[in-house]
Amino acid sequence: MEEQDTKGKILKVLQAIPNGVLYSTSDWQRILGRDKREIKTALDELASEGRIEVVRSDEGRPDKPLYRLGD
Numbered sequence: 046m047e048e049q050d051t052k053g054k055i056l057k058v059l060q061a062i063p064n065g066v067l068y069s070t071s072d073w074q075r076i077l078g079r080d081k082r083e084i085k086t087a088l089d090e091l092a093s094e095g096r097i098e099v100v101r102s103d104e105g106r107p108d109k110p111l112y113r114l115g116d
Contacts, residue, residue: 051079051087056096059114067100067111088112
């Protein structure tokens with residue numbers, strides 16, 4: 046049940062901000078105050094459902110994906 050709550054909160058934040066804003070897993074941990082593993086699982090599920098997009102940067106840290114609301 047917590048996972049669904051985490052997914053809902055992620056979507057709520059992404060719907061409230063401009064579409065170009067990107068958040069990392071660490072950003073989500075600060076915003077939600079939840080465990081990074083729980084957040085990562087929720088982000089992976091939302092991405093596989095097509096509800097959010099994963100953006101990998103060529104600059105900075107390519108191993109640290111960023112997330113935004115899907116189209």
